[in-house]
Amino acid sequence: xxxxxxDAMGGDNxxxxxxxxxxxxxxxxxxxxxxxxxxxxxxxxxxxxxxxxLKNDAQKAIESGKLEIVHAPDNVxxxxxxxxxVRRKKDCSINVxxxxxxEGRADAFVSAGNSGAVATSxxxxxxxxxxxxxxxxxxxLPTRIPRRPILVLDAGANMDCHPDWLVxxxxxxxxxxKAVIGRTxxxxxLVSIGTEDCKGNEMTKQTFPLLKEVRDINFVGNIxxxxxxxxQMDVAVCDGFVGNVLLKTTExxxxxxxxxxxxxxxxxxxxxxxxLLLKGAFRALKSQMDPEVYGGAPLLGVPKTVIITxxxxxxxxxxxxxxxGVAAATNDVSxxxxxxxxxxAEDLKQK
Amino acid sequence: xxxxxxDAMGGDNxxxxxxxxxxxxxxxxxxxxxxxxxxxxxxxxxxxxxxxxLKNDAQKAIESGKLEIVHAPDNVxxxxxxxxxVRRKKDCSINVxxxxxxEGRADAFVSAGNSGAVATSxxxxxxxxxxxxxxxxxxxLPTRIPRRPILVLDAGANMDCHPDWLVxxxxxxxxxxKAVIGRTxxxxxLVSIGTEDCKGNEMTKQTFPLLKEVRDINFVGNIxxxxxxxxQMDVAVCDGFVGNVLLKTTExxxxxxxxxxxxxxxxxxxxxxxxLLLKGAFRALKSQMDPEVYGGAPLLGVPKTVIITxxxxxxxxxxxxxxxGVAAATNDVSxxxxxxxxxxAEDLKQK
Numbered sequence: 001x002x003x004x005x006x007d008a009m010g011g012d013n014x015x016x017x018x019x020x021x022x023x024x025x026x027x028x029x030x031x032x033x034x035x036x037x038x039x040x041x042x043x044x045x046x047x048x049x050x051x052x053x054l055k056n057d058a059q060k061a062i063e064s065g066k067l068e069i070v071h072a073p074d075n076v077x078x079x080x081x082x083x084x085x086v087r088r089k090k091d092c093s094i095n096v097x098x099x100x101x102x103e104g105r106a107d108a109f110v111s112a113g114n115s116g117a118v119a120t121s122x123x124x125x126x127x128x129x130x131x132x133x134x135x136x137x138x139x140x141l142p143t144r145i146p147r148r149p150i151l152v153l154d155a156g157a158n159m160d161c162h163p164d165w166l167v168x169x170x171x172x173x174x175x176x177x178k179a180v181i182g183r184t185x186x187x188x189x190l191v192s193i194g195t196e197d198c199k200g201n202e203m204t205k206q207t208f209p210l211l212k213e214v215r216d217i218n219f220v221g222n223i224x225x226x227x228x229x230x231x232q233m234d235v236a237v238c239d240g241f242v243g244n245v246l247l248k249t250t251e252x253x254x255x256x257x258x259x260x261x262x263x264x265x266x267x268x269x270x271x272x273x274x275x276l277l278l279k280g281a282f283r284a285l286k287s288q289m290d291p292e293v294y295g296g297a298p299l300l301g302v303p304k305t306v307i308i309t310x311x312x313x314x315x316x317x318x319x320x321x322x323x324x325g326v327a328a329a330t331n332d333v334s335x336x337x338x339x340x341x342x343x344x345a346e347d348l349k350q351k
Numbered sequence: 352x353x354x355x356x357x358d359a360m361g362g363d364n365x366x367x368x369x370x371x372x373x374x375x376x377x378x379x380x381x382x383x384x385x386x387x388x389x390x391x392x393x394x395x396x397x398x399x400x401x402x403x404x405l406k407n408d409a410q411k412a413i414e415s416g417k418l419e420i421v422h423a424p425d426n427v428x429x430x431x432x433x434x435x436x437v438r439r440k441k442d443c444s445i446n447v448x449x450x451x452x453x454e455g456r457a458d459a460f461v462s463a464g465n466s467g468a469v470a471t472s473x474x475x476x477x478x479x480x481x482x483x484x485x486x487x488x489x490x491x492l493p494t495r496i497p498r499r500p501i502l503v504l505d506a507g508a509n510m511d512c513h514p515d516w517l518v519x520x521x522x523x524x525x526x527x528x529k530a531v532i533g534r535t536x537x538x539x540x541l542v543s544i545g546t547e548d549c550k551g552n553e554m555t556k557q558t559f560p561l562l563k564e565v566r567d568i569n570f571v572g573n574i575x576x577x578x579x580x581x582x583q584m585d586v587a588v589c590d591g592f593v594g595n596v597l598l599k600t601t602e603x604x605x606x607x608x609x610x611x612x613x614x615x616x617x618x619x620x621x622x623x624x625x626x627l628l629l630k631g632a633f634r635a636l637k638s639q640m641d642p643e644v645y646g647g648a649p650l651l652g653v654p655k656t657v658i659i660t661x662x663x664x665x666x667x668x669x670x671x672x673x674x675x676g677v678a679a680a681t682n683d684v685s686x687x688x689x690x691x692x693x694x695x696a697e698d699l700k701q702k
Contacts, residue, residue, distance in 0.1 A: 143607065159552035193510070193595040200510065245589075248576025249576035249601060251576070252577050252581070253601050253605060267632065274625040275629060275632075
């Protein structure tokens, strides 16, 4: 039984979507226990308002112990800085959930809350894996090839990075890609502006030769923005500034394209008919690009499984994030990362 | 009459597409003379192979003096580094065309060749506008709003940037947006990872207060990847590494989406029918996103108009790049930039 501590209060659609996602995860995923952490009264309010089917599922899950509610008394206000709040409010939902993981009462943490706040709480409560210089947020993005998503890290935890940190990002991303995404020999690339070794900024030029030296990762060199979505790469390493811009740009262009397409499809009755006939195709396209099904972003480098999902997560995103949390905890990603980081330090020492 | 020196030999589809684009520009744009620069024999070969209509247009344009061929004897080989080639081969097409601009025999330069090579030749032959620290490549990208593209710079000329350079990029982008894109008060933003002043990396945090001080530009603060394509911003400033990654990622995701959509549309006869009915909509979507109609990327900061178009430019891209070159030269973008840069230096001195 994998136990997931789920932050009920984090995200734009909390607590409603989180509670629904919790019920669906507890009911739909075998061998999982969801510990739903937040203000009891607010969680209860959502549970009471659920449609009959879901309410039944919730009832059954609670009775069988698959869903448990853990009260977190402190409330983070809308106008509070989330990072300050986790520092000051010891018993806000993020901290209470994180402590469940720390104390071994849960195997993984999942939240749609502010990523900076989650990272702060994680590093404060759990510490880092020995030898890890900087934990990084890794994001899973779809590519042209079904079931071959690409992991991009760091996606926003560290702005100005040292080459050594990027080497560790590569090692950590490699372990996650193997254990959770299921790639046997992940192809690892360095995000840059040309494929030649010499292309890039100072940081990538210093990082390139270091990555070439790392045993056990399949470093394939620089990758350009062009190549990200081709489905020929498994892990893309960059600093958190570039990763965050890349991620948000991707979302932005995808939304702009959908917007343009929709506008064009409503021009005249024939086009509307065409759009109706293609409804299934559009739905498939949407789900192909849907970041929600990719299970959110793991915070790699802390000694337990921590998954951050998009602030706008729906119940579906929560379901997939819980699923990713289960996969990461079951496959002991943190343990694998600890092992790889230690081996790499050993290699460096021997030189 | 605006005279455009067009590099016939640069780009993946040279010389064929360039020659066709040259003929179309000379025939289709009023008051423009195209000086087509490259190896005479190769250009002639393409002209001879044109279909009848185009051949007639070419003949007429040559006879009326709207199209002129200028021989550039040096050939750049496939395996040569383009940047090295412009340094070594004084009479390659890029250098010959650039000298036409330098000597006042042409008003603007257009090439689909390697951007590094064009920038090198431009800076060597034309120098910089007094006070400009680093010329930058600006790229025009479509947004949700028709006819409100966004200018992103630097798109790849300078990797590691100083905050002062970014301030100048903002000033130069502002002038181009006014003069060529036609925005009266362009909104200028700094690409970062959050809208608050304090968000970003060291460089953006140092750049933010400097941009706030610049008179005459409408600096609206940080912009995130999210906001790039919403059509609420006119100029986005970033270093050349981030700009290049952003640009190529955009192309990559757009291609991936088209690929997925196409695949879905061929699943079953009803979908194929739907796709046929939506043919016009798809075409409109494609042209909306088509980077070719946005006229390529100006190199800003050199004292003459230099336009670089995508390496894979078709004849249509060449036509629009020539058009952009005419607009930039006619509106004296370089003069406006020189004026803004000088005024800004004056402001700094007075402090």
